[in-house]
Amino acid sequence: MTAELGFLALLLALASALTQSASVFLGKRASARTRFPLAITAAQAQAAAALAAFAFLLMSFASSDFSVVTVVANSHSTKPIFYKIAATWGNHEGSMLLWALLLSLYGAFYASVQSAFSKESRIALGIMGLLSAGVFAFIAFASNPFLRVAPAPVDGRGLNPLLQDIGLIIHPPILYMGYVGMAVPFALALAGLVSGQINADWARRTKPWAMTAFGFLTLGIGLGSWWAYRELGWGGYWFWDPVENASLLPWLIGGAMVHSLMVLERRGGFANWTVILAITGFSLSLIGTFIVRSGLITSVHAFAVDPARGLAILFYLVIVIGGATLLFLLYRKPATQTVRFSPASREAMILINNLVMSTTAATILLGTLYPLLIDAFNGAPLSVGAPFYDATALPLFVVGMAAMGLVPLALWRKGSLMQALGRGRLALTLALIAATLTYVLHPHGILGPLAMGAAVFIAAGVGQYGYQRQRSTMRMQDISLIMGHLGLAIAAIGMVGTALFSSETTMVVRPGQIVELGHIKARFDGITQKRGANFIADRAKVDLLGKDGKVSHTLYPERRYYPASKMPTTEAAIYSTPLSDLHVTVSALTDKDGQKTRISGWALRLYLRPLIGWIWTGCALAGFGILLGALAAARALSRQRMQAKLSPTPEGAMT
Amino acid sequence: MRLVLAACSFMLLCGFALVETPLPDPAQEARAQTLFKQLRCPTCIAQSIHDSNADIASDLRVLVRERIAQGQSDDQIKAYLSARYGDLILLKPPVKTRTLPLWFAPWILFLGGGIAVFFILRRHGAAQTPSDDHDHP
Numbered sequence: 001m002t003a004e005l006g007f008l009a010l011l012l013a014l015a016s017a018l019t020q021s022a023s024v025f026l027g028k029r030a031s032a033r034t035r036f037p038l039a040i041t042a043a044q045a046q047a048a049a050a051l052a053a054f055a056f057l058l059m060s061f062a063s064s065d066f067s068v069v070t071v072v073a074n075s076h077s078t079k080p081i082f083y084k085i086a087a088t089w090g091n092h093e094g095s096m097l098l099w100a101l102l103l104s105l106y107g108a109f110y111a112s113v114q115s116a117f118s119k120e121s122r123i124a125l126g127i128m129g130l131l132s133a134g135v136f137a138f139i140a141f142a143s144n145p146f147l148r149v150a151p152a153p154v155d156g157r158g159l160n161p162l163l164q165d166i167g168l169i170i171h172p173p174i175l176y177m178g179y180v181g182m183a184v185p186f187a188l189a190l191a192g193l194v195s196g197q198i199n200a201d202w203a204r205r206t207k208p209w210a211m212t213a214f215g216f217l218t219l220g221i222g223l224g225s226w227w228a229y230r231e232l233g234w235g236g237y238w239f240w241d242p243v244e245n246a247s248l249l250p251w252l253i254g255g256a257m258v259h260s261l262m263v264l265e266r267r268g269g270f271a272n273w274t275v276i277l278a279i280t281g282f283s284l285s286l287i288g289t290f291i292v293r294s295g296l297i298t299s300v301h302a303f304a305v306d307p308a309r310g311l312a313i314l315f316y317l318v319i320v321i322g323g324a325t326l327l328f329l330l331y332r333k334p335a336t337q338t339v340r341f342s343p344a345s346r347e348a349m350i351l352i353n354n355l356v357m358s359t360t361a362a363t364i365l366l367g368t369l370y371p372l373l374i375d376a377f378n379g380a381p382l383s384v385g386a387p388f389y390d391a392t393a394l395p396l397f398v399v400g401m402a403a404m405g406l407v408p409l410a411l412w413r414k415g416s417l418m419q420a421l422g423r424g425r426l427a428l429t430l431a432l433i434a435a436t437l438t439y440v441l442h443p444h445g446i447l448g449p450l451a452m453g454a455a456v457f458i459a460a461g462v463g464q465y466g467y468q469r470q471r472s473t474m475r476m477q478d479i480s481l482i483m484g485h486l487g488l489a490i491a492a493i494g495m496v497g498t499a500l501f502s503s504e505t506t507m508v509v510r511p512g513q514i515v516e517l518g519h520i521k522a523r524f525d526g527i528t529q530k531r532g533a534n535f536i537a538d539r540a541k542v543d544l545l546g547k548d549g550k551v552s553h554t555l556y557p558e559r560r561y562y563p564a565s566k567m568p569t570t571e572a573a574i575y576s577t578p579l580s581d582l583h584v585t586v587s588a589l590t591d592k593d594g595q596k597t598r599i600s601g602w603a604l605r606l607y608l609r610p611l612i613g614w615i616w617t618g619c620a621l622a623g624f625g626i627l628l629g630a631l632a633a634a635r636a637l638s639r640q641r642m643q644a645k646l647s648p649t650p651e652g653a654m655t
Numbered sequence: 656m657r658l659v660l661a662a663c664s665f666m667l668l669c670g671f672a673l674v675e676t677p678l679p680d681p682a683q684e685a686r687a688q689t690l691f692k693q694l695r696c697p698t699c700i701a702q703s704i705h706d707s708n709a710d711i712a713s714d715l716r717v718l719v720r721e722r723i724a725q726g727q728s729d730d731q732i733k734a735y736l737s738a739r740y741g742d743l744i745l746l747k748p749p750v751k752t753r754t755l756p757l758w759f760a761p762w763i764l765f766l767g768g769g770i771a772v773f774f775i776l777r778r779h780g781a782a783q784t785p786s787d788d789h790d791h792p
Contacts, residue, residue, distance in 0.1 A: 239706075
């Protein structure tokens with residue numbers, strides 16, 4: 001029954017979403033006061049129904065109900081219960097439902113905190129209802145996770161074993177919180193456009209939502225790369241895969257939007273630009289989730305496999321992105337008044353940073369779609385891989401980091417570059433030292449040293465900012481700024497350290513043999529068999545030897561085999577210290593003896609990755625810092641609303 | 656999970672690189688390692704032959720090492736491989752007519768944006784002096 005109830009809940013969610021937008025967009029203007037509460041109720045009902053649908057799917061997975069197609073394809077009875085539950089969103093249909101669930105939760109939350117019946121919040125709710133309706137309709141009619149199969153198979157086909165990891169349990173929900181969160185600034189941008197309210201107050205209302213999405217995107221991307229590093233077994237953490245790029249695009253635009261919102265809030269400038277960023281950010285979120293999920297990018301033929309699904313996605317994208325663009329062109333604010341600021345003010349630095357981030361995003365989008373475009377015009381296929389992005393996106397990003405370092409040093413509205421650099425002379429000196437030192441240690445290319453210098457410049461600059469603030473009063477926003485910028489600087493230092501100073505070695509080993517890598521001595525102590533809940537593993541014992549020749553630490557890399565999905569995986573063993581990681585994997589050498597393949601020996605691969613842990617430390621610091629900023633912005637907003645209630649002004653009283 | 660649905664099934668084949676005999680000359684071996692990172696494993700999605708465990712990647716590593724030992728230049732080796740496998744094998748697409756937009760659009764965008772920002776800064780900065788404190792047309 002669960003699957004049928006789930007589908008019913010899905011239809012209820014769809015109906016609620018339609019009611020939500022119909023109550024806003026249809027009917028007479030005069031009855032707005034009665035229709036608005038209906039929209040709020042509908043948004044809450046939609047979230048409740050979506051929650052129920054998701055819970056029913058989760059129950060099907062938890063109880064291994066193999067009469068449900070999605071469960072058969074993505075679960076197995078021998079899986080640990082933890083991973084059975086996580087498998088709910090470890091597949092196309094389930095992850096779409098999670099996406100829709102989060103969208104409706106954001107909508108319900110937005111609806112619940114609206115105290116005033118403003119035109120803007122009404123339209124925003126209507127737009128969010130439309131967005132939800134589209135996704136729920138897509139799920140119900142083209143990507144139904146509740147389909148039954150008869151007769152039910154005895155057991156499932158198992159989940160891709162790479163997904164059997166703590167990373168899977170938390171990474172997708174967090175990342176989706178970011179992707180989907182971009183829908184709120186998007187809806188607010190369109191609502192603000194139509195009601196002619198893109199101003200400083202609008203920026204204050206939008207900022208908490210924009211920062212929430214940006215913070216979760218930061219955490220989600222960090223978690224994803226951490227998972228790749230631990231689980232994919234070749235010591236890398238990022239490889240410019242289309243799916244990874246897809247998450248980076250809304251992140252870059254989201255960052256630009258958050259900062260341009262601050263200029264709009266403080267100075268009333270960048271109104272149209274902020275709206276463009278809000279629309280682009282959500283559009284890229286959609287492209288990221290849907291095009292990648294549709295299989296369009298990895299293989300054009302995925303469309304042919306399920307044309308209904310692909311076309312539905314394309315249709316939805318065209319409506320949302322096209323509609324938003326049209327609204328922008330119709331309602332955009334005419335540039336009447338020029339907000340004044342000097343070319344070295346904080347506004348100017350944010351503008352330069354915005355330009356660089358947007359260009360970087362455009363470059364990554366182009367690189368991701370180019371092979372597809374070439375294919376569409378039947379050119380010979382080509383690859384756009386890491387070396388391309390290293391040559392284009394990375395230099396751009398380093399320029400952006402330099403501008404970012406200047407932001408806290410510059411003043412609002414006024415100031416010259418010399419003054420800003422003068423204030424930051426300590427940071428500048430440290431940056432020069434760091435860049436020179438990096439070059440001396442690794443005299444190949446200047447991008448690495450420049451990036452290191454820029455990162456140190458950012459870190460020292462916000463350090464100084466914090467130190468000066470401490471003497472007056474430290475506000476929550478300041479802590480958020482410091483955490484966000486410092487986090488990015490720390491992550492960047494980790495990336496440069498890893499990129500420039502990594503070393504690795506691979507060796508065929510016999511028990512007792514010692515592998516050396518730099519100052520590290522690792523002794524291979526043989527292989528034992530291990531049996532897991534739903535896998536069998538060859539487990540290597542690797543002793544790390546200290547200077548005195550005694551064992552200082554023991555690592556157990558594994559080579560697992562999952563019979564249910566007939567797939568092997570490599571489980572790396574990682575020994576982390578604050579300054580570097582030692583990442584060890586084991587693999588089997590095989591001989592083909594006629595038809596039979598037998599294991600003839602073992603090889604160890606050691607990667608030494610200096611500073612790699614800083615990447616995730618930095619991501620976490622930045623992510624939580626940004627979320628703290630969202631909280632600060634929400635509190636400031638509610639304080640402002642309280643004051644407006646106490647002393648109503650013509651502007652405070654809304655329609 | 657972002658990686659998973661698109662690329663993971665390929666990574667399973669391409670777990671980690673197996674062991675081949677490195678070149679005796681460390682400088683040549685370093686060149687080989689650099690080249691490995693620029694060549695795509697033809698059966699993987701976004702993986703270089705440096706990271707891939709697929710048979711074909713192993714064969715290609717042997718081939719690259721052989722040609723380096725024969726004294727061929729990096730460009731000669733890349734030209735040979737792209738003649739054999741198409742440009743698909745180069746992770747860094749070559750600059751050709753059909754890749755001009757790919758290579759130059761980012762810089763044109765950056766330049767165009769930079770010029771726009773320059774004029775915006777000039778327009779917004781023009782009214783800095785207090786005497787010029789009225790609205791611009």
